[in-house]
Amino acid sequence: MAKAESEYKLFQGCTIGNRIPFIEVSSRKVFDKLGIKTSEGPFACCPDPVGFNAVDHTSWLAMAARNLTIAEQEGKDIVSLCNGCFQTLKAVNHELKHNEHEKEKINDILKTVKREFKGSISVKHFVEVLYDVGIDKIKEHVKNDFSGLKVACHTGCHYNRPSEIMQTDDPMKPKKLRELVAAVGATPVDYEEEMLCCGAGVGNAEEAPSMQVLANKFNSALDAGAEIFVVVCPACFQQMDTNQKKAGEQSNNEFKIPILYLTELFALAFGENPDDLGLKFHRSRLTSFLEKFGFK
Amino acid sequence: MVKVDYEFRKKIMDAHIIDTLKYCYQCNRCTDVCPIATIAPNRYNPRSLILNSFLGLKSAIFENEDNFFIWGCTVCDTCDEVCPQKIELTEVFTVLKNMSIAEGKGPEYYTTQATAIYESGKAIPSQPAIERRREQMSLPQIEPPNVEEVQKILNQTKLNTIINK
């Protein structure tokens, strides 16, 4: 297990790095505060476990293995800011470590670029890394308490499934995100559809069912009294933050729900200024939520 | 007449290394929990996909006019989690999707994304506007991947022919 002092290779992924980099801002600030060290690497796409794996499984394995060898060269574990990258890298690492035949096949491919997968590092989700810092230590940094805030936690599917490989948390009743949200004073609500997918995956094929799944998710959380969603995956974030109007039209609702990344909630709790976090780039307005808690 | 496609059946069995597929007893748990089968029961059904795959009934899967029959899966991995027989359904579905793509029947999104990865190394290539925004927010530059290496790997796996590059 990586120690708090050791350094991770940061894997922000294509979506955060090249589309919504403000998520990376809050992540880095929170990591700094908690003494989690990271460094960069010339990583390619993880690649996408929903998209690219569906196109060609072997290409998906080989590309992921290549990324893993970059971290292996430095002997450092990877911390992912994204569920998708996390699932790909962790699942491929696991597959190649446990399947000699598959490993040989992939290493044969990697030979053309003079690389070799060894299976010498681990891959972590940032939620695990924050959780391992310790709830008490996190509490010490809280300057703005979110008492009274009712939160719908959404871990997203690839955070902890398939559980036999991922081993991040309980597969159908994850607790780490809930405890982390509670650490800054907020209250995670129980809602019927907590484990329901955000619907982004099916959206690659067709929009209407994707919006229906999202609307069901939103309605269930609102019924339970949730004021905001807290998410830990950029694909879920984008699906929830940018599609509220469409999901509303699909289901005769009007959704206006703030969607926060866990690291944004933490950064605000640790005393960061909303402007420095790029919160203005959210599509779903945060104004009333921020005002309620005294941020300007 | 229903025709068993043995070549197809072998592909499915090969991919499913642990060979548990034959233990599916059609209990329907997978379909009960599937969020897509719930909202579109006539268009998507993981239980019947598993049955047809195991039986080698390729035509029942691929000659369905509605490709949502394969591509409706939102890859939430819930079915894998609840299957009492520990069948890794989504691994089977990956084989089906790969075959659908190879036959040129997949949704456009997938080949577009694969092309971006082939050409730039990233599903979402870097853009000047985002690079500027990163700089304004004091984020470090993203180290570019070695695209030549990426392409060598993907030529080796023949992705270039799958996406016609």
Ligand code: SF4
């Ligand atoms: S849950 Fe498993 S055993 Fe039951 S029908 Fe689905 S695949 Fe078959």
Ligand code: SF4
């Ligand atoms: S992974 Fe696909 S088939 Fe399985 S429950 Fe989720 S949407 Fe349904």
